[in-house]
Every structure is written in C-alpha cells, then in structure tokens.
Amino acid sequence: MRSLVVLGLFGILLVGGIGSIIPAMGQTLPFIADYVVINEVEINPAGDDYKTISEWVELYNPTDGPVHIGDWKIASNNALKQTLTIPPGTIIDSRHYMTFSHERGWFKDVGAIIQLFNEKGEQVDQTAEITDTQNDFLTWQRKYDGHDTNISDDWKLARSTLAGLNAAVPTIVEEEKVGLSVSTDQTNYLWGQKAIISGEVSERVYIKLPFFYPSPINVRILGPTGFDQSRTLYPDLNLQYKTDLVLAQVQEMTAGTYRVSVEYAGTTASTQFTIGSPTFVVEEIITGDMQIFTDKQTYLPGENVVLTGYVPEIIPLEGLNYVVHDANGIVYVEGNLFPKEIGAGVYGAKGGTHIADQTRQFATFIFVDTAEPVYGIYTIDGEYGGQHAETSFKVVEDAKEDKPISLTTDKEAYGLNDFVRISGRLNSVFDYTMNLSIIQTDQTALGVTSKIGFIFPGGQTLFKRPNESVRLE
Structure with missing residues (x-):
C-alpha cells in the first residue's frame, strides 16, 4: 500500500472501456497485499490526452474473496483534482481485475500520484510518484499483480498488460536435494592397509552450461599435519562410486584421525577413519609376572x-x-x-x-x-x-606408491640449526645407491658439494639447516 517515492521516465497505451472485469490467474508471492490495489495505470497514452478519454486505472483484488468497492474513489493530484466515484454495488471478485477511465486529462504526465479511497474516505492504496512524458505503449505497473511493499521499486515502466498478468509471479520452490552417502570399509586402519571409500547418489545430475557434462563427485581427505588429498569421481551405472587410499607414511601421512568430505550437486556428506589403531585385538595372556x-x-x-x-x-x-x-x-x-x-x-x-x-x-x-x-x-x-x-x-602387504621413488621429510618447516631428516624408498627398481640432491629454490643456494651424495637402501640421511636467513622449499 501507499508508495511515496519519486520515479521517473515514460509510459503510454491506448485503451478504452469503463468497468471491464477479466479473471486473473491465481498466484502467490511473499509480499502480496491483503487489500485491493492500484495495479496498473496509463497516465500518458498515445495521442492527445485532452481530445479523447484514453487514460485509465486498473484495480486488482489479490484477496481470497470478493470485495465491494461501490462508492470508492480514484483520485488524481492534477490541478483539477479530478476524482472518479465507482458506481454503488460494484464488486471485484477474488483475483480479478477491473479497469476504470474518467475524463480527458485525468492525470498529469510529471509527478502524478493516483490514490484509492474506500466509501468511508480512508486511503486504501496509492501509487508512487510517477512520470511519463513519452506518448508510447508503456504503462506504470506493479512488478507482480498485488505486490506492495510500500517502496518505489514495487513499480516498473513496461508494455501495457491491461486486464492481464503484469509478470509471472516467482514462487519459492524448495528444491529436493540429491541423496548422497559415503562410508569406509573400516573405521580403524594399520599402516600398509588400503582404505576403501565408497558411497552412492540418488540420481545422476548433469551440468548444462557452459557445455553439457555430468556433475562430478568431489572427494576430499583431510588429516593430521596438513594432509590434504582430493579426488574427482563419477557415479557408475548403479549410481555408486568408489576409490581407495593406500595408507603409507611415504605419502606424508601420520597416525591420527582423517575426515572424508564428499560433495555432489550441492549436497555434502562426510565420514572419518583413524590410522594407527589395530584392526585386530592383540591377545596377551600372562601367567604370573612373565x-x-x-x-x-x-x-x-x-x-x-x-x-x-x-x-x-x-x-x-x-x-x-x-x-x-x-x-x-x-x-x-x-x-x-x-x-x-x-x-x-x-x-x-x-x-x-x-x-x-x-x-x-x-x-x-x-x-x-x-x-x-x-x-x-x-x-x-x-x-x-x-x-x-x-x-x-x-x-601386512607392502603398499607402494605409483612412482619410482618416494621421499619424505620428518617435518614440513624447519628453523635455524635444525636437522632435516629425509627418508624414502625405491618402488620399482632396486639399486644399491641413490643420488640425492637438495636444490635451493629461492634466495641463496645451499652448498652444493655438501648437499649432494649417496644413500644406501635401508638408510637415512641428515643435513643441518644453516644458521642463515634462507629458506628451504
């Protein structure tokens, strides 16, 4: 009800008839008024407004029942303060329109305000302050039939929809989320075992833009000391998915709890597992003190x-x-x-x-x-x-990474005078020695001759972090 903010621009449509009533489509919107509203107005139709009666006002009843509007008044703010009195006994049915015309030059083209009063003289509704200086086929109309939040944005200048729907009313549809599940074959694992991560989705979802392709299943595994691994999967013919993770310390994994998060078409699911706890009970029977x-x-x-x-x-x-x-x-x-x-x-x-x-x-x-x-x-x-x-x-069976050499350090970051412990393994070809080079990627390089050497199988190597402000990558 009662929009009072200034609007500007244009609007016009040639129309005629007094008291025409046409059914409107049923609609719902969170801010639909519970009273009769001024739904659309033509204040500057094509042609000369003072030669023909061509200006009009459309009322709309968004309520669930008929409303008696006899003796109601539609008033303008032009110099003559022209007011139309609706004939007694007039009824506007639920979700119906009613259009009224009055006299030539009923509304002014700049700063027009149209008001609706009931038979008691009480204001029921009011337009925003509107302007239309172009003789065309545009009218001022509510964005949606009956939509009234008392702000100027309730109104728009658009092609006339006399006695018809102003615009398709948006409805809030609660989208049903896609079903998604995830689990692991065990909750506790030992080093060298393989964690099987699997689950299923309720339906296959496709992404249409920028091109048509199936929606992926995004799997992310987070663990202690910054462990972070991601996988991209797709549902099979049975809407199921599966991947595995070899639990090996050479992958920079440490004992502790790991969280598996899965996302598919806006739906998420998660589970967790631990490494380090035994998957079997160690039975220890002690007689006496032995x-x-x-x-x-x-x-x-x-x-x-x-x-x-x-x-x-x-x-x-x-x-x-x-x-x-x-x-x-x-x-x-x-x-x-x-x-x-x-x-x-x-x-x-x-x-x-x-x-x-x-x-x-x-x-x-x-x-x-x-x-x-x-x-x-x-x-x-x-x-x-x-x-x-x-x-x-x-x-347990030895689990190797799918690469020739696996290397790891005991920590991710080191301070001055720290020792860096490097360990690893040869995964495919055995050799008695392995060349190891440490390359400085930024700032001053380390002493190359002291950082290139040989490591024997089963051994480890240490080097000392220099007491200088340089960084190891």
Whole structure:
C-alpha cells in the first residue's frame, strides 16, 4: 500500500472501456497485499490526452474473496483534482481485475500520484510518484499483480498488460536435494592397509552450461599435519562410486584421525577413519609376572620384529623358550634366550645381536621373510620356569606408491640449526645407491658439494639447516 517515492521516465497505451472485469490467474508471492490495489495505470497514452478519454486505472483484488468497492474513489493530484466515484454495488471478485477511465486529462504526465479511497474516505492504496512524458505503449505497473511493499521499486515502466498478468509471479520452490552417502570399509586402519571409500547418489545430475557434462563427485581427505588429498569421481551405472587410499607414511601421512568430505550437486556428506589403531585385538595372556612384547603391532616383509621379555626373578641356567607361528599356524621360528644384565647385548635367534631394552631382561629380533611372505596374524608363545605368556603381531602387504621413488621429510618447516631428516624408498627398481640432491629454490643456494651424495637402501640421511636467513622449499 501507499508508495511515496519519486520515479521517473515514460509510459503510454491506448485503451478504452469503463468497468471491464477479466479473471486473473491465481498466484502467490511473499509480499502480496491483503487489500485491493492500484495495479496498473496509463497516465500518458498515445495521442492527445485532452481530445479523447484514453487514460485509465486498473484495480486488482489479490484477496481470497470478493470485495465491494461501490462508492470508492480514484483520485488524481492534477490541478483539477479530478476524482472518479465507482458506481454503488460494484464488486471485484477474488483475483480479478477491473479497469476504470474518467475524463480527458485525468492525470498529469510529471509527478502524478493516483490514490484509492474506500466509501468511508480512508486511503486504501496509492501509487508512487510517477512520470511519463513519452506518448508510447508503456504503462506504470506493479512488478507482480498485488505486490506492495510500500517502496518505489514495487513499480516498473513496461508494455501495457491491461486486464492481464503484469509478470509471472516467482514462487519459492524448495528444491529436493540429491541423496548422497559415503562410508569406509573400516573405521580403524594399520599402516600398509588400503582404505576403501565408497558411497552412492540418488540420481545422476548433469551440468548444462557452459557445455553439457555430468556433475562430478568431489572427494576430499583431510588429516593430521596438513594432509590434504582430493579426488574427482563419477557415479557408475548403479549410481555408486568408489576409490581407495593406500595408507603409507611415504605419502606424508601420520597416525591420527582423517575426515572424508564428499560433495555432489550441492549436497555434502562426510565420514572419518583413524590410522594407527589395530584392526585386530592383540591377545596377551600372562601367567604370573612373565611378560613378552614386540616393538610394533604390524610389520612389512623385510623388517625385523624386536621381541623382548621380562621376568622379575632370574632362574640360574634357565632359558626362555619361544615359538612363533605364522598366520597359517605353521612354526615360523623358534629359539631359546638366556637372560643378561639389563642393557647388555644378547644374541638373536637367527644370529646377529640386539641391545636389550633397559626395562627387559630378554631380547632378540625375528626377520620377516621377503621371499614368500605369509600375511596375517603371527602368534608368539613364550615359556620360562613354568611361567607362560603369549603375544602376537601382524604382517601386512607392502603398499607402494605409483612412482619410482618416494621421499619424505620428518617435518614440513624447519628453523635455524635444525636437522632435516629425509627418508624414502625405491618402488620399482632396486639399486644399491641413490643420488640425492637438495636444490635451493629461492634466495641463496645451499652448498652444493655438501648437499649432494649417496644413500644406501635401508638408510637415512641428515643435513643441518644453516644458521642463515634462507629458506628451504
């Protein structure tokens, strides 16, 4: 109701007839008035306004029922203050239009304001202050039938829509989101395992612009120490998708919680998994005070399993007997260990030596075979002086990156006088040595002769961050 802000420009249409009523289409809009409104006006039609009665006003009833508008008045603000009184008994039906003309020169062309009053003299509605100095086929009309927020933007100058819809009324449609799911095949993983990320969508969505193509499924994996990996997938014929992630420390992954976020056609879903927690329960049965342990819970072929044991009381000339069974229940290795003083060297079951842990009195190592490795859970049974203990570990398949060489550093950023630890592996071809070069990408280069060298398989290398204000990339 009652728009009072100044508008400018043009508007005109040739029209005639008094009291014509035409049904209007049903429509809804958040700011539709609940009263009869001035819906469209022609203040400067084509031709001479003072020779013919060609100016007109269109009323619209946006309410749900008929409204009696008899004895209502349509007034102008021209010099003559000409006012039209609607005949008694006039009714405008719900969502119908009614058009009225009056006298020649009813409205002025500049700064016109048209008002609508009920039979009690109360103002029902009012246009904005409008101007039309061009004799053409444009009229001032509400953007949508019955739309009234009491601002000048409710009105527009457009081609006449006399007794018809001003514009298609926008309706707010709550779009149904595409269904999307995501999950992993496990919630906890060990190093060397492969995490399977999968899910499905409810329908196939296509992007039409700038060209027609299927909407992608965007997968992002975030983890500790800044780990961030993205994948782009597409639904298969069954509207499903799947990808995998090899869990290897050479990919700069660390133990902890990883979050998987998936986005498809505006819908998102997420899940998470952890690395470092075992996927099996290590059963450890201890009789008395005897205990045996391994240094890790999972191993790759070629690694050494460090087996340590503890008994609070030493039995003279008594050895600790142990047997290791592989995942098939076959004896893998067995041996006998004798206690040494804490911290002393002891001989391993397959030869070689190992310095005993400072809190144990037995120690040895067991080599995990690389020729024909058996993957799965290995059990260790130990017996000493009538006491018995068990533990277990798991041998997992080595997972390599799809590139010849994998390199990693122990940290992403270093300070002055820090040591940079570089480790890695050869994934495809074995060689006894590997050339390593460290190249400064910005500012002063490091000493090339001290930063180029050889690394032997199974080894690591260290170099010291110089005490200068230079940066390593």
